[in-house]
Amino acid sequence: MRKNPTATLSGRLIIYFLIVMLVPFILFVSYTLINYDRGIENATRAQAESALEADAEMIASVIQEYRHKAYTLSSSEIINEVLEANDPDITAASLNRIYEDMYVTMAGDTYKVAASIVSVTGDVRISTHNFPSVYDLRMHSNEWDSSNIITIASRRSGSDRASVISIEDHRIEGGRQVLISILRRTFSESGRLTGYVIIDIMSDTIIPEVNESSLFTDVVLIDTGTFSAVSLIHPQRYGDFSEFPFLSDGSRDIYRAAIEGTDLELAAASLTPLLRENFRTWTLILAVSLIIGIAISIILSFIFSRSISKRMKRIVESMRSFQKGDFGIKLEKTGIREFDELSVTFNIMVRRIEILLERTREEEAKSAEAERKALESQMNPHFLFNTLNTIKALAKMHGEKEIYLTTIRLGKLLRSSIDNRSGSATLRESIELVECYLLIQKLRFGDKLQYAIICSDELMDIETPKLILQPLVENSITHGLGEKLGTWNIDVMIRKDGDKLLLAVSDNGVGFAEIPDMAGLEHSQHTGLYNVYRRLELRYGSDFSFSIASQPGEGATVSISIPMEEKE
Amino acid sequence: MRKLKVVLVEDEEIVLRELEETIDWEGLGLEVVGTAKDGIEGENMIKALSPDIVVTDIKLPGKNGLQMIEDAAVTNGIILSGYTDFEFTKRAIRLGVFDYLEKPVDDDELEASLKTLAIRIIEDEKDMDSISDGCRIVLKEDVQSHWIKVAIEYIGKNYMNQIALSDIARETRLSESHLSSLFKAETGINFLQYLNAVRINAAIRLLSSSSMNVSEIARSTGFPNPGYFTKIFRRFMGKTPTEYRNELPGKEVVD
Numbered sequence: 001m002r003k004n005p006t007a008t009l010s011g012r013l014i015i016y017f018l019i020v021m022l023v024p025f026i027l028f029v030s031y032t033l034i035n036y037d038r039g040i041e042n043a044t045r046a047q048a049e050s051a052l053e054a055d056a057e058m059i060a061s062v063i064q065e066y067r068h069k070a071y072t073l074s075s076s077e078i079i080n081e082v083l084e085a086n087d088p089d090i091t092a093a094s095l096n097r098i099y100e101d102m103y104v105t106m107a108g109d110t111y112k113v114a115a116s117i118v119s120v121t122g123d124v125r126i127s128t129h130n131f132p133s134v135y136d137l138r139m140h141s142n143e144w145d146s147s148n149i150i151t152i153a154s155r156r157s158g159s160d161r162a163s164v165i166s167i168e169d170h171r172i173e174g175g176r177q178v179l180i181s182i183l184r185r186t187f188s189e190s191g192r193l194t195g196y197v198i199i200d201i202m203s204d205t206i207i208p209e210v211n212e213s214s215l216f217t218d219v220v221l222i223d224t225g226t227f228s229a230v231s232l233i234h235p236q237r238y239g240d241f242s243e244f245p246f247l248s249d250g251s252r253d254i255y256r257a258a259i260e261g262t263d264l265e266l267a268a269a270s271l272t273p274l275l276r277e278n279f280r281t282w283t284l285i286l287a288v289s290l291i292i293g294i295a296i297s298i299i300l301s302f303i304f305s306r307s308i309s310k311r312m313k314r315i316v317e318s319m320r321s322f323q324k325g326d327f328g329i330k331l332e333k334t335g336i337r338e339f340d341e342l343s344v345t346f347n348i349m350v351r352r353i354e355i356l357l358e359r360t361r362e363e364e365a366k367s368a369e370a371e372r373k374a375l376e377s378q379m380n381p382h383f384l385f386n387t388l389n390t391i392k393a394l395a396k397m398h399g400e401k402e403i404y405l406t407t408i409r410l411g412k413l414l415r416s417s418i419d420n421r422s423g424s425a426t427l428r429e430s431i432e433l434v435e436c437y438l439l440i441q442k443l444r445f446g447d448k449l450q451y452a453i454i455c456s457d458e459l460m461d462i463e464t465p466k467l468i469l470q471p472l473v474e475n476s477i478t479h480g481l482g483e484k485l486g487t488w489n490i491d492v493m494i495r496k497d498g499d500k501l502l503l504a505v506s507d508n509g510v511g512f513a514e515i516p517d518m519a520g521l522e523h524s525q526h527t528g529l530y531n532v533y534r535r536l537e538l539r540y541g542s543d544f545s546f547s548i549a550s551q552p553g554e555g556a557t558v559s560i561s562i563p564m565e566e567k568e
Numbered sequence: 569m570r571k572l573k574v575v576l577v578e579d580e581e582i583v584l585r586e587l588e589e590t591i592d593w594e595g596l597g598l599e600v601v602g603t604a605k606d607g608i609e610g611e612n613m614i615k616a617l618s619p620d621i622v623v624t625d626i627k628l629p630g631k632n633g634l635q636m637i638e639d640a641a642v643t644n645g646i647i648l649s650g651y652t653d654f655e656f657t658k659r660a661i662r663l664g665v666f667d668y669l670e671k672p673v674d675d676d677e678l679e680a681s682l683k684t685l686a687i688r689i690i691e692d693e694k695d696m697d698s699i700s701d702g703c704r705i706v707l708k709e710d711v712q713s714h715w716i717k718v719a720i721e722y723i724g725k726n727y728m729n730q731i732a733l734s735d736i737a738r739e740t741r742l743s744e745s746h747l748s749s750l751f752k753a754e755t756g757i758n759f760l761q762y763l764n765a766v767r768i769n770a771a772i773r774l775l776s777s778s779s780m781n782v783s784e785i786a787r788s789t790g791f792p793n794p795g796y797f798t799k800i801f802r803r804f805m806g807k808t809p810t811e812y813r814n815e816l817p818g819k820e821v822v823d
Contacts, residue, residue: 382627386580386650389671393586396675404675411672 010305017297025290032279044215048255048270051211055219055232056257056266058209059180063262066113066182066199067163069105074184074197076101079117082126083195084188086119091126098126112205114173118150119195132173135198149181150196152226165262167223167230167238171200177235179203179221180264203235216255216268220244225263232266311339315346327354363538381418385411406443409436417467423539425466427459427494434469434492441477448488449481455494462501462564465539471528472505472558479526480509480556501564506557511550518546529558536562571599572686575617577610577624577633578603578648587623591675596682597690607631614640615795618802620689621682623648626656634659641796643760644685648673693803695757696765700804704772705765708755715740716754719747720762727766728790733759764800767791771801775813782809 073079078097082090091098102115106128116127122137133139134148153164164183171178178200186194210219210232219232222241229247230238241247246254246269253270311334318329329350331343388411395403413436416425425433431453438451451473473490481488491506521530529548536544543563550556574593578584588600601617604610608630614622623646624633634656637645645665649656660668667681699705711717719736726735736759737744751759767789774785786797801809 382650385671389650389673390580390582392672393580393583396590397582397586408672408674411670412674415670 008305009308010301013301013305014298017301018294021290021293021297025286028286029283032283044270044272044275048215048268048272049257051215052219052255052257052266052268055210056259059206059221059264059266060260060262062201062206062209063165063180063182063259063264066109066201067165067184067261069109069115070163070182070184070197070199072105073102073115073117073199074186076105079197080186080188080194082124083117083119083186086121086123086194088123091124095126099128102126102128112202114178114200114202116198116200117195118198120193124195129174132171132200134171135196149183149198153183153185153196165264166226167221167228167264173200173202177203179206179230179235203230203232207232207235215271217271217274218244218246219266219268220247222247222265222267223263224265229267308336311336315339315342318346322350327357359538366534366538384414388414402443406440409440412436413440413470416470423465424463427455427462427464430464430466430469431455431460431492431494433467434473437470437473438490445488448486449477449490450487451490451492453492453494455492459494459496459501464501464503464562465535468532468536468560469503469505471532472503472560475526475528475558476505476507476509476556478528480507480511482509484509496564497561499564500561502559502561504557504559506555508555511552511554511556512548513552515548515550532560536560571597572620572689573601573617574598574621574623574682575610575614575619576600576603577605577607577613577622577628577636579605579625579628581605583625591679591682596679597686598682605629607633607636611636611640614642618795618799620644621646621685623678623682626650634663634665637663637665639793641792641799644689646678646681646685648678692758692761695761696804698756699765703805705769705804707762707765707769711754713750713754715742715747716751719751719759720755723763723766727763727770728788730790730792731763763790765804768801768804771797771809772805772812775809776816785809 076098078094078101082094082098085091098117102117103110106113106115110128114127114129114132116125116129116131116135118125118131118135118137120137122135122139125131125136135150137150149164149166152166165180166183167180180201182199182201184197186197188194216233218234220229221232222229227240228238229241229244231244237243244267247267253272255268255270256265258265314334315331318331322329327350331346333340334343388407392404392407392411395401395407413433416429416433434453438449442449442451469492473492476490477488481490487508489506489508491504493502493504493506495502516524516526518530518533521527521533524530533546536546540562545559545561547559548556549559576584576587578587584603584605588603593600598621601619602613604613606629610622610624610628610633611631614636621644622637622640622642624636626633626647626649628636631639633647636642643664645663646667646669647656647660647665648669648671650671657668666685669678669681699707709720711720718740722736722739723731733744733748737747740747742750748759751762755762757765770789771785774780774788778785780788782797783794786794789797791797791800798808801807801812805812807815
């Protein structure tokens with residue numbers, strides 16, 4: 001950035017946006033990649049395996065229990081007797097004893113399982129519930145025409161006394177699904193097969209016990225003897241292995257656990273692939289949103305920087321035209337607060353400069369005007385003053401005291417208005433000048449003109465702009481007293497008021513018909529007053545006051561208040 | 569008390585007459601010994617008459633009033649000016665002009681100024697009399713102030729050059745006004761009188777021990793011109809340098 005200080009605004013914005021977006025993305029991706037592969041998956045795997053083991057053990061113990069009960073029933077004397085006799089009448093006579101034996105053995109488990117007894121011919125059929133028709137051997141003369149546990153048992157060696165366990169038969173009995181069947185054969189004393197004892201374990205005996213784990217998408221009970229399978233999570237799904245394709249995909253996400261003492265085993269499809277799939281999806285979504293975000297940020301950067309540079313350009317253009325001297329320029333509101341502040345400040349600055357320039361121009365014009373007037377009126381001052389001196393000399397030599405004094409006073413008055421070495425005068429000098437003026441006027445008007453000047457000695461050395469008092473007195477005589485009958489009084493009063501100096505000139509003349517405002521003075525007949533006002537304004541700005549008080553016919557008072565300036 | 573001599577220089581007849589006739593010279597203890605109407609006449613008259621006070625216009629034919637004051641080495645001048653020019657004022661101050669009055673001249677102001685000047689001149693003369701007995705000048709040298717010692721030493725080393733109070737003020741880092749009043753308090757006379765006294769003493773030595781003429785002596789003792797030298801010499805010794813040399817005991821009149 002430092003190497004390229006003129007980088008565009010949009011470039012910078014894009015870079016900032018990218019930093020803001022990429023940092024959390026990189027953090028997220030690296031975090032999940034590391035944790036997912038190492039930790040979560042392994043932990044999930046271990047958890048899944050142990051959950052499946054537990055399920056397998058649980059099923060094994062249920063099977064073990066009912067296997068034992070099947071053995072107990074198959075050893076029952078009365079059952080063997082009935083099956084060997086294979087006579088329905090004998091059966092009916094012994095039925096109570098048989099039931100008693102069965103219920104004792106099942107010990108109240110009949111809501112979990114159903115126990116059935118059937119003779120080889122199917123003539124004797126007893127069950128704790130309704131006798132399942134699939135076991136009615138009379139109906140299945142051909143033992144292959146039905147796929148049930150008796151058929152399965154027949155395929156195995158005839159002399160094996162051990163129980164046969166199968167999930168092949170997915171019957172619904174009394175609204176309940178049979179999950180696992182256990183079969184035990186009964187034999188006569190001669191070793192002839194007499195019948196079968198079958199215990200059907202209902203699915204709701206096992207399924208609620210299976211870990212309702214969120215770890216697996218499916219848990220399947222498999223019979224490796226019959227290549228049959230049933231889902232323990234969705235029990236309505238069953239059939240051969242083709243029903244569960246995941247069993248054969250060889251993925252490392254399939255867990256298996258053998259159920260001890262049987263041909264059964266549990267297989268479970270882990271959620272891991274789903275999670276992984278989810279993860280991939282999320283990553284994809286994130287990547288896409290990142291790309292969209294980048295695109296949006298680039299567009300936004302351009303829009304933003306364009307909107308800024310557009311406004312900036314307008315400001316710069318305004319400043320340029322201001323630089324060229326167009327003071328009418330005014331920056332409009334832009335709708336961005338910072339820019340508006342800039343605009344407002346700029347507008348104020350323009351106004352200030354304009355006022356300043358106006359004032360300077362005015363002052364220049366005034367001084368040019370004054371200079372022109374001075375040049376026009378300047379009949380060689382040397383000649384003027386030397387002539388006055390000669391008149392004075394003549395008057396004195398001829399004993400003309402009035403002429404002599406008047407000449408001297410006139411000389412002082414003229415000198416002070418011509419003398420431009422200093423714009424200031426002490427009050428002593430100003431008062432002397434006023435007296436010179438009044439004494440000359442008194443020569444004309446005699447005792448009709450009376451005046452008083454009040455100023456304490458300590459104020460005499462205070463400096464004020466020169467020619468302030470005299471024009472006020474002149475104004476009083478010219479406009480206030482000139483038309484008035486009777487005595488003319490002029491009072492000049494100067495006093496201190498805090499850090500201000502008050503100068504007031506009062507007369508008892510005709511007064512102002514209406515008090516003029518200062519702007520109106522310029523073009524009125526009171527140019528003397530305006531001249532004083534304007535010079536004070538140029539010198540003090542707003543730090544002074546200038547007021548006129550008057551009652552028509554009763555006189556007027558012009559008061560000025562200015563800051564004190566001590567003579568150094 | 570002797571009357572102080574005044575020369576008036578003014579090119580306007582009426583004004584000159586008015587000054588001469590209507591100012592109360594007598595009452596001020598003054599006497600107009602001569603009037604001139606141009607700068608050159610004025611300069612010659614001043615050199616010839618050695619007046620105590622010169623009152624002059626600035627604009628004069630031949631030579632302007634300020635130039636005349638400078639060339640004639642006038643010490644107490646009053647300027648009357650038709651139109652004040654800042655350059656003139658500055659130069660007048662440098663030349664040590666006593667007052668600067670603007671035309672039309674208020675004669676009351678002129679009289680007040682003349683009165684003040686006259687009193688000062690009389691006092692200066694009293695001071696001079698106090699250190700001179702007509703044969704030689706005795707200057708007070710055992711002063712208390714360290715700074716005045718420095719000043720006296722400086723004068724002793726540099727009197728043959730053009731020196732002013734401002735040079736010593738710079739040397740001692742005192743203000744001119746403070747130095748001036750301190751000098752008067754310590755030595756009884758003012759700086760210019762002291763400087764002139766040192767110069768006159770040096771001139772007396774040269775008058776009696778060398779054959780240098782008056783112009784040479786004036787130059788080598790730091791006087792701006794022989795006329796001024798003669799005037800100051802007479803002020804202190806009551807006679808001109810030539811008279812003084814001629815009256816030296818055992819000295820034969822050569823010329």
